[in-house]
Amino acid sequence: MEKITSKDNKKVKEAAKLLSKGTADSFLIEGHHLVEMAAQSGKLLYYFATAEQPYSVPGYLVGEDIIKKLSSSVHPEPIVGVAKLSINRPLQGKRVLLLDRIQDPGNLGTLLRSALSFGFYDVIALEGTCSYFNPKAIQSSQGAIFSLNLLRLSEADALALLKERGYPLFGTSLDRASPLEGFVFPDKFALGLGNEGKGMAKSILEQTDTNIKISMAGIDSLNVGVAGGILMHYAAYLNGKDKNL
C-alpha cells in the first residue's frame, strides 16, 4: 500500500475535486459499507484509508487529515474510495422511477434506496435533478446506487423512450389526480415524482396516462422521499388488491 502524507499529493487533489463534481466515471464514496459494496460489484477504482484493506485495487495509506479533506462528513469513517458506474444503459425492469428535478441530495439518495427496496430497478433522472454522484446522495442511498440501472435524460428523450418501450407513465400531482388508495398499476409502468417545491412539470403531467395523489389531511404535501416510498411500496405490495378501497 503506497503511503501519501501530503494533502497536495496529485492523487489526493484529483479525488478532492470529486467532492463537488463527481461523474459516472469517477465519484467519491465514504465509509466501509459503501467502499465494500463498490468493491464487491467491481466498481471500486482506488481508495484512501488509515489502515491496510483487503481490496485488490490500488490503495493509499493516509492520515486522518487527508480523509477529512476527501469527506463531506464532520466525523468521517477512516476510508474513502473512488468508484465508477455505467449509466444510460437500456431499461431492464418492469417498474421505472422518473425523477423530475429533485433538488435535495438527501431526498435523491433516499428515493434510490426505496427504489431498490420496492423493485424499481430503472431510475431516470431528468436534467435539473441533483447528480447521482453527489456524495450526500450516495450516502443516503446506502449503496443502492450500485444495484440500480441509472439513466440521466432530457425530458423529451425520457418521454420518447418510455413511449417507445411501452411503459405507461403515472404522474403525481395534487390537482386533477386519482387517489392512490385503490388504484391499480399495470404490470409494467413508470412512476413520476417532481421537484420539492414545484412538483412535476406541467409539460410532463399533460403527457401522463393518469396522475395520482396520496390521500392526506391537515397539511397539503409530503416530503418527496416519503411520497415516493408510499407510492412504490403500494405498487409493489398492495396495488389495489382490495377493489373496495
Add this chain to the structure above:
Amino acid sequence: MEKITSKDNKKVKEAAKLLSKGTADSFLIEGHHLVEMAAQSGKLLYYFATAEQPYSVPGYLVGEDIIKKLSSSVHPEPIVGVAKLSINRPLQGKRVLLLDRIQDPGNLGTLLRSALSFGFYDVIALEGTCSYFNPKAIQSSQGAIFSLNLLRLSEADALALLKERGYPLFGTSLDRASPLEGFVFPDKFALGLGNEGKGMAKSILEQTDTNIKISMAGIDSLNVGVAGGILMHYAAYLNGKDKNL
C-alpha cells in the same frame, strides 16, 4: 419597528443561542411560511426581518448579516422568528407516534410532517431523540410542529402512559415481526419507530403488542422517515381492508 444594526445586540445574541439550544419556551423558526404559521397559532414571540411585517408581536428591523447569524441556511429568507410551544400535554387523539432515539433532525421533521398528514396528532419523543426545537427539524416539519401535540418522556414514563390510557403499542422490527401488508390496526393505538442505525430498543420491542415490518427486497432497511410514512399512510387509509392481502 425597532431597528437593530449590531450583531452584538442583546436581543440578537439571545436569539443566536437558540440555534443550538432551542427549547419549548423559545426556539428559532426561519422563513415567511413558518413565521406566519407561528403567528397564526399565537406561538410567535418576536421576529427579526429586513422589512416591515404584519405581525402584532415585537419586530426588529435588521440587515442580512443579522439574518444570516440567526439562520442555519446558506441562503436564508429575510425573516427569522422566535416562537414557543406547550409540550407534554395529555394525549388527545386516537393515533400516537412514538419515536425512540431518532437522531437526524431532517428525519424527525419529516416524520412530524407525515404524522400531521396521516392523523397522528400525538407524538412522543423518547429521551435520546433529537430535539423538536432543532432548526433543521422544524424546517423539515414544514410547520407541522405547530399543529401537533408533542411530548418528550422517558421510556418508562411513555410505556406507562400508553398502558394507562389504553393505547396498544405496535413496534417496528425486522425480526419476529408481522408483515404490514394485510395487518389491521385497531381504532386507537401507538406506532413505534426506532433509531436510524439500531432500530427500536429491545426493551421496548419486548413490551409491544405486535411488531411489524414493511415487505421489501434487495436491501434490508428503509430510511426511517420513509418507513414511518408508509406505516402511517397504511394505518390511515388502507389498514388491511382487503383480508386477502
